[in-house]
Amino acid sequence: MNTQSTVQGTTKPVIVTVQQHILSEQRRHSPQATGTFSWLLSGITLATKMTESRVRRAGLLDVIGAAGNVNVQGEAQQKLDVYADDALVHCLGIRDNVAIIASEENEQAIAFDGRSGPGKYVVVFDPLDGSSNIDVNVSVGTIFSVLRMPEDLRESDDPAQAVLQPGVKQLAAGYVVYGSSTIMVYSTGHGVHGFTLDPSIGAYVLSHEDIRMPEQGKYYSSNDAYWDTFPQAYQDYLSYLRRGELGRSYALRYIGSLVADFHRTLLRGGVFLYPPTDANPQGKLRLLYEANPVAFIAQQAGGYATDGHQNILDIVPQDIHQRTPLIVGGKSEMEAFERFMKRDELAGSLAG
Ligand code: AHM
Ligand code: MG
Numbered sequence: 001m002n003t004q005s006t007v008q009g010t011t012k013p014v015i016v017t018v019q020q021h022i023l024s025e026q027r028r029h030s031p032q033a034t035g036t037f038s039w040l041l042s043g044i045t046l047a048t049k050m051t052e053s054r055v056r057r058a059g060l061l062d063v064i065g066a067a068g069n070v071n072v073q074g075e076a077q078q079k080l081d082v083y084a085d086d087a088l089v090h091c092l093g094i095r096d097n098v099a100i101i102a103s104e105e106n107e108q109a110i111a112f113d114g115r116s117g118p119g120k121y122v123v124v125f126d127p128l129d130g131s132s133n134i135d136v137n138v139s140v141g142t143i144f145s146v147l148r149m150p151e152d153l154r155e156s157d158d159p160a161q162a163v164l165q166p167g168v169k170q171l172a173a174g175y176v177v178y179g180s181s182t183i184m185v186y187s188t189g190h191g192v193h194g195f196t197l198d199p200s201i202g203a204y205v206l207s208h209e210d211i212r213m214p215e216q217g218k219y220y221s222s223n224d225a226y227w228d229t230f231p232q233a234y235q236d237y238l239s240y241l242r243r244g245e246l247g248r249s250y251a252l253r254y255i256g257s258l259v260a261d262f263h264r265t266l267l268r269g270g271v272f273l274y275p276p277t278d279a280n281p282q283g284k285l286r287l288l289y290e291a292n293p294v295a296f297i298a299q300q301a302g303g304y305a306t307d308g309h310q311n312i313l314d315i316v317p318q319d320i321h322q323r324t325p326l327i328v329g330g331k332s333e334m335e336a337f338e339r340f341m342k343r344d345e346l347a348g349s350l351a352g
Helices: 018-029 036-056 079-093 131-136 224-229 232-242 258-268 287-300 329-352
Strands: 004-007 010-013 067-068 076-078 098-105 119-128 140-148 172-178 182-188 195-197 203-208 219-221 271-274 304-306 326-329
Touching: 018 119, 018 195, 018 203, 036 079, 036 140, 036 172, 036 182, 076 079, 076 131, 079 098, 079 119, 079 131, 098 172, 098 287, 119 131, 119 287, 140 203, 140 258, 140 287, 172 287, 182 203, 182 258, 182 287, 195 232, 203 232, 219 232, 219 258, 232 271, 232 326, 232 329, 258 271, 258 287, 258 326, 287 304, 287 326, 304 329, 326 329
Parallel strands: 098 119, 219 271
Antiparallel strands: 004 010, 067 076, 119 140, 140 172, 172 182, 182 195, 195 203, 271 326, 304 326
């Protein structure tokens, strides 16, 4: 931890918890803030601590394996998927400033009502990303995105309408990786900060202040098993990286949990891609609670994300579980990717 304080002439490291950090950020950037936003984020941190304690004991408790249900994506729900979802729904449901939530595990958005005042926020989340990896001790995570509740939709009968906002409207986004340690990374639009869970005190403590994505990294990350079904421009781009033509030779890293693959890309640089494939022509990842939060954080850290044609944050969603191709990475890799896409579009228009 870098933060130091001088107490009576001695220099001591200061422990900054995620709550303290959020409050001091609010004081700095929005002095008129009422603190309701930090109250909302404390609901998310509490739910992730509940989930992390289950993940840590996954081999001991009866929490591994399928829950016997299939979610809206047609995927078998794991018991921990259900637990993580319940934890977030519960912890956000008792925050009276949350108006609406939407989750990967629930087909419909959920509106909360009957409490003290009108909720100001909409929260969208993937409660347990990469959950097919749990049974084999591979990192999983939670991803979330916070939006403002649109005033003109307060009377709407359809809570999904409030959720269907482009990523550029996010007030905050973040994720937690339950990995070799548990880390929460979040941004409220003023840089990206990481907090490692200290299990001895049960608090997320500032460990990575103002994270910047390296302009160029040395890894690309995509599921090479689907190579033959990637569009030609993606194959050409990846071959170019593999041949070292972007100035360094790239190695492949692919975990199969977006949060873990993205976290590595954020810290080490490089590029993560989930292209359109034969099995998933629209891409596999979900726009609202996977691609948008990741894109918001990448952009805050000096990188960016596209769907191959436009910035992820500009896509206007039509459906809360909509999928999208996702390409996210550092500046050099993303600019090179866009050159390949432009060349492909030009070749297409000349041929057509
Ligand atoms: P999910 O576990 O929330 O359904 O997430 C989907 C996961 C992502 O974490 C990961 O990037 C991707 O699916 C891996 O897909 P594949 O196995 O096709 O490579
Ligand atoms: Mg997911």
